[in-house]
Amino acid sequence: MPPEAEAPGVTIDNAAAGGRHVRDGAPDAVRTLSYAEAIREALAQAMEADPRVFLFGEDVGIYGGAFGVSGDLFKRFGGERVVDTPISELSLAGAAVGAALTGMKPVLEIQFSDFVTLAMEQIVNQAAKIRFMFGGRARVPMVVRLPGGSGTGAAAQHSQSLEAWFAHVPGLKVVQPSTPHDAKGLLLAAIDDPNPVLVFEHKLLYKTKGPVPAAPYRVPIGVAAVRREGRDVTIVGTSVMSQRALAAAKRLEAAGVDAEVVDLRSLRPLDIATIAESVRKTHRLLVVYEGVKTMGIGAEIAARIAEGDTFHALRAPIVRLGGADAPIPYNPVLEKAAVPQEDDIFAAAMRLIGTRA
Amino acid sequence: MDARTLSVDPQPVAQAGERPELAALDTGTLRAALTRMHLIRRFEETAEASYMRGLIHGTMHLSIGQEASAVGSILPLRRDDYILSTHRGHGHCIAKGADPALMLAEFFGKENGYCRGRGGSMHIADIEGGNLGANGIVGGGLPIAVGVGMSIKMQKQDRVCMVFFGDGAANEGAFHESLNMASIWTLPIVFVCENNKYAMSMDVALAMAVPNVADRASAYAMPGVTIDGNDLPAVVAAARTAADRARSGGGPSLVECRTYRLRGHSKSDRNLYRTKDEIDAWRRRDPIARLTAELVAARRFTPDECSAITERAQATIDAALEFAKSSPDPDPAELTRDVYAA
Numbered sequence: 073m074p075p076e077a078e079a080p081g082v083t084i085d086n087a088a089a090g091g092r093h094v095r096d097g098a099p100d101a102v103r104t105l106s107y108a109e110a111i112r113e114a115l116a117q118a119m120e121a122d123p124r125v126f127l128f129g130e131d132v133g134i135y136g137g138a139f140g141v142s143g144d145l146f147k148r149f150g151g152e153r154v155v156d157t158p159i160s161e162l163s164l165a166g167a168a169v170g171a172a173l174t175g176m177k178p179v180l181e182i183q184f185s186d187f188v189t190l191a192m193e194q195i196v197n198q199a200a201k202i203r204f205m206f207g208g209r210a211r212v213p214m215v216v217r218l219p220g221g222s223g224t225g226a227a228a229q230h231s232q233s234l235e236a237w238f239a240h241v242p243g244l245k246v247v248q249p250s251t252p253h254d255a256k257g258l259l260l261a262a263i264d265d266p267n268p269v270l271v272f273e274h275k276l277l278y279k280t281k282g283p284v285p286a287a288p289y290r291v292p293i294g295v296a297a298v299r300r301e302g303r304d305v306t307i308v309g310t311s312v313m314s315q316r317a318l319a320a321a322k323r324l325e326a327a328g329v330d331a332e333v334v335d336l337r338s339l340r341p342l343d344i345a346t347i348a349e350s351v352r353k354t355h356r357l358l359v360v361y362e363g364v365k366t367m368g369i370g371a372e373i374a375a376r377i378a379e380g381d382t383f384h385a386l387r388a389p390i391v392r393l394g395g396a397d398a399p400i401p402y403n404p405v406l407e408k409a410a411v412p413q414e415d416d417i418f419a420a421a422m423r424l425i426g427t428r429a
Numbered sequence: 430m431d432a433r434t435l436s437v438d439p440q441p442v443a444q445a446g447e448r449p450e451l452a453a454l455d456t457g458t459l460r461a462a463l464t465r466m467h468l469i470r471r472f473e474e475t476a477e478a479s480y481m482r483g484l485i486h487g488t489m490h491l492s493i494g495q496e497a498s499a500v501g502s503i504l505p506l507r508r509d510d511y512i513l514s515t516h517r518g519h520g521h522c523i524a525k526g527a528d529p530a531l532m533l534a535e536f537f538g539k540e541n542g543y544c545r546g547r548g549g550s551m552h553i554a555d556i557e558g559g560n561l562g563a564n565g566i567v568g569g570g571l572p573i574a575v576g577v578g579m580s581i582k583m584q585k586q587d588r589v590c591m592v593f594f595g596d597g598a599a600n601e602g603a604f605h606e607s608l609n610m611a612s613i614w615t616l617p618i619v620f621v622c623e624n625n626k627y628a629m630s631m632d633v634a635l636a637m638a639v640p641n642v643a644d645r646a647s648a649y650a651m652p653g654v655t656i657d658g659n660d661l662p663a664v665v666a667a668a669r670t671a672a673d674r675a676r677s678g679g680g681p682s683l684v685e686c687r688t689y690r691l692r693g694h695s696k697s698d699r700n701l702y703r704t705k706d707e708i709d710a711w712r713r714r715d716p717i718a719r720l721t722a723e724l725v726a727a728r729r730f731t732p733d734e735c736s737a738i739t740e741r742a743q744a745t746i747d748a749a750l751e752f753a754k755s756s757p758d759p760d761p762a763e764l765t766r767d768v769y770a771a
Contacts, residue, residue, distance in 0.1 A: 126583065152583065158613070163606035166572020167579055170590075173561055174511065174580040193603075197566050198573065205552040206562060207545030208767030242768050266770035 101286040108141045108278040110252035111217070114259040115142065115179065117288045119149055122177060125263060128155035129164065129181030129217075138183045139219055139278050165191035165216070169198050169268075172214040177263060184230045185220035185272060199268040200243030214269075215262045221274040221312060221362055222411055228399035231407075233363040235272045235310075239339035239372075245269040245293055246339040250314040252282040254337060257291030265293060274311045294341035298350065302332035305356040305421050308347055308373060310336045313360040313393075313412060320417035327418075329425050339369055347373060348382040355387040356424050362411045365394025393420050447727050450662035456729050460738065462504055462661060463724070466496040466717050467742035469520040472529050475746050476519070476536055476550070480696065484754070485536055489550040490517040494659075494691035495623060497716030499593075500524045501664025502621045502686070505672045506591060511559050511577050513570035513592040516551050517623070517690070518563030521593055527555040530749035539756035546759045547767070567628075568594055568601035571620075575607050578616030578681075589675045591619040591668075597628025599642045608649040608683065617675035619668065620683045623658060629694045630702040643685040651681050658686025659716040662723075689714070 105113065118125045131138055133146040133156035146154040157164055161182060168178040182188045188195065199212050222231035239246045245267055249255040255273065262269035299314060300321050309317040314335035321331040332350050336343070351357050357377060359370040370392035377383065377390060393412040401407050454462075473491045480489060492499065499520030503512060506525070514521040522532060527543070535542025535553050543553050554562035561577065564570045574592035581588045598604055599622055611618045622642045626633055639645060646653025652674070656667045664686055671682035689711035693700055700708070724730045730738075 158606070158609060160606035160610060162603055163572035163575055163610055166569075166603065166607070167576035167610065170513075170561075170573035170576020170578070171580040171583075172576070173573070174577050176576075176580045176583060178576070193566060193569065194572055198564075198569060202562065203770055204767050205544060205548040206554040206556065207543065207547050208770075209544070209556050210554065210561075211770040213770075242765075245769075 102283045103286060104281050105252050105284040106279055106281050107249075107252045107255045107273070108139065110256040110284045111141050111259055111273065112143050112145060113284065114256040114263075114288075115145060116148065118179075118260060118263045119145075119153055121288070124175060124177040125179065126153045126155065126176065127179045127181065128157055128167070130157055130159055130183045132156060132181050137181065139275060141273075141278065142181070161187050161190035162194060165194035166198065168214040168216065169194055169202070169212055172212045172268075173202070173210055177213050179215045179217060179263060181217045183219070184226075185218035185234055186229050186232050188216070188218055188234065195238070195244070195268070195270070196241055200241045203267070204243060211266045212268050213266045215259070216268070216270045217259070217273060218270060219273045219275050221276060222400045222407055223276045223312075225402065225404060225407065227402040231400035233272075233361070233395060235270070235339055236363045236367070236369045238270050239342075239369060243268070244340060246272065247293055247337060248272045248274070248311040248339065249291075249337065250274070250277065250309070250311050250335050252280065252284045254291050254297070256284055257289050258293065258337065260288055261290040261293050264290060269293065272311065276312050277315070280315070291337070294338045294343055296337055296343040296346040297335045298332065298346065299335045300331065300333040302330040302354065304330045304354055305358060305424055306332045306334060306347065306350040306354045307417065307421060308334045308336055308357065308359045310339070310361045310369065313362055316412065316414045317360055317417055319414045320421065323418050324421055327422065329421060331421055336369075342372065342376070344373070344376045348377060348380060351377060351382050352385045355385055357386065357390045358393065358417070358420055358424055359390070360393045360412050360417055361395075363395055364397060365392055366397055368392075368394045370394050388424055391420055391424050393417060448662070450666045451723065451727065454662060454665060458504070459724060459729060462500050462665075463717075463720060463735070464738050464742055465500045465524050466661070466720065467739050468529055468745060469496045469499065469523045470717060471742050471746040472523060472532065472749070473519055475750055476533070477692070479536070479750070485538070487549055488695045488697070489536075490695050491692040492517045492520045492690060494711060494715065495625060495688045496520055497661040497664055497720065498621070498623050498658040498686040498688045501661045502591060502593070502619075502668040502684070504665050505669035506589060509559060510588050510672075511561055511590040513561050513574050513577070513590070514563040515570065515593050515595060515598075515623075516563060516565055516567070517595070518553065518593070519550070522553050522555060522560055522563065525555065525560045526558050527553075527560060529746055530752040533749045533753035534756045537753040537756065538758065539753060540759045541756045542753075568598035568603040570594060571598065571601075571603045571607040574618050574620075575610045575616065578611055578618045579614065581617050582614070587676055589617050589619060589672050591621055591672070593621045593623060595628065596622060596624040596626070596633040596637070596642055597631070598622075599645065600628070600636055608645070608651065608681070611681040612649040612651050615678065615680040617678075618681040619671040619675055620681060621668070622683065622685045623688055624685050625688050625690045627690075627694070627702065632702070641685060643683055646683040651683055653683040653685065655685040655687060658688035659714050659719060661716060661720045688716075691715075
C-alpha cells in the first residue's frame with residue numbers, strides 16, 4: 073500500500089463527536105476494530121441471527137475477499153452461506169434480486185466498485201424499480217457492498233467513486249460509512265432494510281481503526297453525523313473525505329477557524345436537515361467528496377441549500393471540492409492531485425472564511 | 430371470471446391411436462389448456478382493439494400465435510412454482526393463473542390493476558400466483574432466475590423456477606452468465622426460450638452463430654431441446670421433463686420453443702423484415718386451431734364443446750374489459766408511494 077493508505081487513520085468516537093446514532097441496547101464492550109473487521113463482524117452477526125442472510129461474490133469465500141473483508145467467514149459459515157462465484161457481475165446482481173424477491177436477504181460483494189458498471193442493468197432497471205413497477209406488491213431486501221475510491225495506485229478502472237450515479241436512482245438507498253463504527257452499524261441497518269441498499273466502502277479506510285461496540289447495533293440510514301462542532305464554517309464530507317475534513321479541521325483550529333464537520337453517511341436518503349441546521353449556525357458551506365465534481369453529490373447539496381430558506385443564512389458562496397474531470401491516474405502524484413486532499417480542504421476553508429460578505 | 434377457478438375434469442380419456450404427447454394429457458387438463466390459450470388470444474385481441482380505439486396508451490407486445498408455448502410450458506408447474514416472464518408476457522401471466530380482469534385493469538392503468546397502474550403491459554406481475562413479473566429488458570429475467578433458484582435451494586424447497594426469454598435474449602451476456610451459474614450450482618431452473626424467429630426485426634439466423642438456441646445448452650452442461658412451440662402436447666412433454674428434472678435435484682434444462690408472433694414486435698412495427706407469405710404460412714400453424722383440430726379428430730371434444738370453450742373465454746374477457754373500464758384511476762398524490770418499502 074502506498075503511504076497514502078495509512079493517512080486517514082483517525083480514531084473517532086462517534087458519540088463524543090456528536091454523532092447521532094441509535095443503538096440496539098447498551099453494548100457492554102467497545103473494542104478497537106478496523107473498518108474491515110467491523111464489516112466482517114456485522115456480516116457474521118447478521119448471518120448468526122438470520123438464516124436468510126448470505127454473502128456471495130467473487131473470491132469472498134476461501135480467498136477471504138480481495139481486501140480480506142470476509143476473512144474467515146467461509147470457514148465459520150461454510151460455502152453455502154459464503155458463496156464463491158464466477159466473474160459474472162450482471163447475473164450476480166440479478167441473483168441478489170431474485171433471492172431477495174423470494175425470501176432471502178442476500179449480501180453481494182462487488183470486488184471493486186468499478187465493476188458495478190457490468191451490473192448496472194440489474195441494479196438500476198430491476199432492483200430499484202421492481203417494488204414500484206409491481207405496485208408495492210414486492211420487496212427487494214438486498215445489499216450490495218462496493219469497495220471504492222482512489223489512493224491505492226490501482227489506476228482508472230479500480231479507483232472510481234461512482235456512488236452519485238446510484239443516488240440518482242429512486243428506489244435505491246446509498247450509504248458511505250467513514251468509520252469502523254458506522255461500517256458495522258450501517259451494514260446491519262442495510263441488511264435489515266426492506267429495500268436495495270448499496271454500501272460504498274472505501275479501500276483506504278479498511279485498515280483504519282476505531283471503537284466498535286461488540287453487540288449488534290444499527291446506524292440509521294439517511295442520518296448524517298456531526299463529527300465536530302464548530303461556528304465558522306460547515307464542512308460536509310463523504311467517506312474518506314470526512315476523515316480528511318476532520319484532520320483539516322484540527323489545522324484550521326490552530327489557524328483560528330472553528331470548523332464544523334458533517335459526515336454525510338447516506339447519499340440517499342439525503343439528510344439535508346442536518347446540513348441546513350449546521351449552515352444556519354456557521355453561515356458557510358464547503359462540500360468535499362471524492363466522486364467527480366461535475367454533476368456530483370456536492371451539486372445536489374449546494375442546490376438544496378441554495379433553494380431553501382438556508383440560502384439567506386449564507387454569508388459566502390457555497391464551495392465544492394470534488395474529483396477532477398479526469399480518470400484516476402496511476403502516477404501517485406497525479407493520483408493525489410485528482411481528488412481532494414487535506415491541504416485542499418484546509419485551503420478552501422481558509423478562502424471561504426476570507427470571502428466575508 | 431377468474432382463470433384460477435377453471436373446472437378440471439379428472440378422468441383421463443386418452444383415445445387409442447393418439448401420439449404419446451397427447452395421450453399423456455387427460456381431457457380435463459386439455460380443456461384447461463385450451464381455455465387458457467383462448468383466454469390469452471381474446472385478452473390480446475381485446476387489448477389491441479382497446480389500443481386502436483384510443484382507450485389505452487403506451488405500447489404492447491402481443492404474443493398472438495405463441496399461446497401453446499406459454500400454456501404448454503407452464504402446465505406442468507404447480508401454483509407455488511415461480512415464473513419470470515418477458516415483455517411479451519401476457520400469455521405467461523394468464524397461463525400461470527392470473528385474473529385477466531386485474532391484468533386488463535393494469536393495462537388501462539387503473540388503481541386496482543395488478544400493479545396499481547404503475548407497471549402497465551410490460552411489467553405485469555402476480556407475485557401471489559408465482560409470477561415474479563414480466564420484464565422490459567431483454568434477458569432481464571435470466572439473472573433473477575438464478576437468484577430464485579439459489580433461494581429455493583437454500584430454503585430447501587421443492588419448487589421450480591421457469592424463466593422465459595426470447596431468441597434475442599439468447600445473445601445477451603446475461604443468458605450465458607445465468608445458464609452457467611444455474612448449471613454449476615445445480616439450480617432448479619427451467620430456461621424456456623421462445624424463439625419466434627425475430628429479435629424485433631433481426632432474423633435469428635443472422636444474429637446467432639449456431640442454428641438453435643438449444644445448441645448452446647451443451648456449453649453449460651445441461652439438456653437442451655428444440656421443439657415445435659406451436660404444438661401444445663409437445664411443449665407440455667418437454668416442459669414436464671425439464672420441470673421434473675429441476676424439482677428432483679437434477680438441475681437446469683433449456684427448452685427452445687420454435688414459434689412465431691403473428692403480430693408485429695410492438696405497435697410501431699411495419700413488418701418490413703418479413704413477408705406476407707411467411708406470416709400466412711405461420712398462420713396456418715396457429716397453435717389454437719391446431720390443438721382444436723387434433724382434439725376433435727381424437728374425439729376428446731366435439732366441435733360444439735370447443736365452441737363453448739371459445740365463447741366462455743370471450744365472455745370472461747368481455748367482463749374483464751368492463752371491469753377495467755369501470756375501475757378507478759390512481760391518485761397523483763400517491764405518485765411516490767411504493768418507491769421504497771417501509
